[in-house]
Amino acid sequence: MTAESNSALAARAATAMQPRTGGEAVAEQLVRSGVDTVFGVPGVQLDYLVDGFAQREDRLRYISCRHEQGAAYMADGYARATGRPGVFSVVPGPGVLNATAALSTAYACSSPVVCLAAQIAPWAIGRNLGLLHDVTGQDTVLRAVTKHCSRVEDVNEFPEAVHGAIGRALSGRPRPVALEMPDSLLKAPFSGSLVDVLPAVNRVTPDTAAIAAAAALLGKAEHPVIYAGGGVVVGDASAALEALSTALRAPVVTSNNGRGAISDRHPWALTSLGGRRVLPQADVVLLVGSRGLRMAGLPLVDSGAKQIMINAQEEDFGPPREPEVTVHADARLGLEALLAELPTGRSAWTENDIDATRMWCAEQIAPLGELVEWVTALRRGIADDGILVGELTQTFYLSRVAYPMYAPRTNLSPGYQGTLGYGSATAMGAKLGRPGVPVVSISGDGGFCYQLGELLTAVQYQIPVVFVVFNDGAYGNVMRTQMEDFGGRVIGTRLANPDFPAMAKSFGMDAVRLTRPHELTGTLRELRATTVPVIVEVPVGPFNDPAPLIREVPARRS
Numbered sequence: 001m002t003a004e005s006n007s008a009l010a011a012r013a014a015t016a017m018q019p020r021t022g023g024e025a026v027a028e029q030l031v032r033s034g035v036d037t038v039f040g041v042p043g044v045q046l047d048y049l050v051d052g053f054a055q056r057e058d059r060l061r062y063i064s065c066r067h068e069q070g071a072a073y074m075a076d077g078y079a080r081a082t083g084r085p086g087v088f089s090v091v092p093g094p095g096v097l098n099a100t101a102a103l104s105t106a107y108a109c110s111s112p113v114v115c116l117a118a119q120i121a122p123w124a125i126g127r128n129l130g131l132l133h134d135v136t137g138q139d140t141v142l143r144a145v146t147k148h149c150s151r152v153e154d155v156n157e158f159p160e161a162v163h164g165a166i167g168r169a170l171s172g173r174p175r176p177v178a179l180e181m182p183d184s185l186l187k188a189p190f191s192g193s194l195v196d197v198l199p200a201v202n203r204v205t206p207d208t209a210a211i212a213a214a215a216a217l218l219g220k221a222e223h224p225v226i227y228a229g230g231g232v233v234v235g236d237a238s239a240a241l242e243a244l245s246t247a248l249r250a251p252v253v254t255s256n257n258g259r260g261a262i263s264d265r266h267p268w269a270l271t272s273l274g275g276r277r278v279l280p281q282a283d284v285v286l287l288v289g290s291r292g293l294r295m296a297g298l299p300l301v302d303s304g305a306k307q308i309m310i311n312a313q314e315e316d317f318g319p320p321r322e323p324e325v326t327v328h329a330d331a332r333l334g335l336e337a338l339l340a341e342l343p344t345g346r347s348a349w350t351e352n353d354i355d356a357t358r359m360w361c362a363e364q365i366a367p368l369g370e371l372v373e374w375v376t377a378l379r380r381g382i383a384d385d386g387i388l389v390g391e392l393t394q395t396f397y398l399s400r401v402a403y404p405m406y407a408p409r410t411n412l413s414p415g416y417q418g419t420l421g422y423g424s425a426t427a428m429g430a431k432l433g434r435p436g437v438p439v440v441s442i443s444g445d446g447g448f449c450y451q452l453g454e455l456l457t458a459v460q461y462q463i464p465v466v467f468v469v470f471n472d473g474a475y476g477n478v479m480r481t482q483m484e485d486f487g488g489r490v491i492g493t494r495l496a497n498p499d500f501p502a503m504a505k506s507f508g509m510d511a512v513r514l515t516r517p518h519e520l521t522g523t524l525r526e527l528r529a530t531t532v533p534v535i536v537e538v539p540v541g542p543f544n545d546p547a548p549l550i551r552e553v554p555a556r557r558s
Helices: 003-014 024-033 042-053 070-083 094-108 138-144 155-170 208-219 232-234 238-248 270-281 330-342 351-368 372-383 394-402 424-434 444-451 454-460 477-487 502-508 517-529
Strands: 037-040 061-063 086-090 113-119 149-150 177-182 225-229 252-254 284-288 305-310 325-330 389-390 440-446 466-471 510-513 532-538
Touching: 003 094, 024 042, 037 070, 037 424, 042 061, 042 086, 042 113, 042 444, 061 454, 070 094, 070 113, 070 149, 070 444, 070 454, 070 517, 086 094, 086 454, 094 113, 094 138, 113 155, 138 149, 138 177, 149 155, 155 177, 208 284, 208 305, 208 325, 208 330, 208 454, 225 238, 225 270, 225 466, 232 238, 232 330, 252 270, 252 351, 270 351, 270 394, 284 330, 305 330, 305 517, 351 372, 351 394, 372 394, 372 517, 389 424, 394 466, 424 440, 424 444, 424 454, 440 444, 454 502, 466 517, 502 510, 502 532
Parallel strands: 037 061, 037 086, 086 113, 113 177, 149 177, 225 252, 225 284, 284 305, 305 325, 389 440, 440 466, 466 532, 510 532
Antiparallel strands: none
């Protein structure tokens, strides 16, 4: 952060009111630490904190949600769409427990979320006395879905604790952190000092010897391939990735979370489907911002190619992976250092190889028929910089390999958690973080109904997300499995749904029902500048199964 911006922050802070309670100190420190939005559900143990928000409405926006899970998902969407911390506050016990599914998603997707978790009075913690919202071991629960959890023990510690939590969430490998705040301290008189500089963000700097070894290996490669994971997006490393790919003349294969790390218009960009063609031919594979594992926990590449790994987390280098060179570094810093050290390469790849691979991918995708038409309609209707938030639905599955991405932070998925129902609220957080960018959430009817209550939050705050619901009246993926693998014994997968447009109108939303892909394209184009939330219902039947095209297939030499 520049001296000028810190100076401006200090000047603004000098005119701010001095906090009188712990809750006011937390609210004021959030502002001074650069936070402009907090999501949450108010409750008795948060009264003094929420009052602190109320006193700072001109500088801090408070979005009151209908469920703690929705608040946490919105914080995640805000964080991933912007790269800034997504902050939410919840009461202890059930409030915290309701938020854990969203925290697990943020953890899986390296999202800098800050959970402000209220706590009962310090003297009663762990004694199981039956106080309101008391859950024994709340901090243990939070540690399972965050990279750090701490508890404030003194009211005057709040500023440093809040400031530190934000910096910790953003530093190293960004991930959620939690701060427990006893309610007795939130209402206690505050006499401490605030922190008047923005939190420092610490990036992992690469070791020069490791960079030299990686550069030497890549310089000798005839068929180098770069595999880019979500860490490239999180680390704002897209420019460095594109420059390295161009210098190496190396194909870039993007993971599901890495989509958008390199524009699909780039001459060397490929999806994971294209990776099936080029990875088996590779003699050196550079994996950056990726764990290098398939969902089953096995190595992503076992072709015999030598592997280089760049990752901000050292534990991601361990077995069953067997990298030749490891570079413990932030993705951007690692790629920039590698580019500066890289000798003139001798890549045998040509752009014709990439064009041929893309044609092969299109041939594999085409037989899916109607499903391809809907995914194509989405891409034609959504602006190049528009954000697509995808639920666990057939259209988003195929989008992993058939929906071109042109910019980072425009592809939000639940990562390896596969959290059904996350999409609507996550899209709302993304839109609040980037109000000038169209945001489209695509869901099946099953996942969409998880967060129906949060549609009222969208109405209350006029959050103009377009919610596209592909309605087949079922948990379609599970039903297909039941039909194909269990003799057609269907149980628990057929769903009773409301009339979605009628429901939307009763909520105060706009709505439309359509049945043809070209109608979806036209509608999405018309809604790019919508100022209100809109539901677009698309009744569909069973689709051809996209799973064979999106499964992680290990790269093996033929």
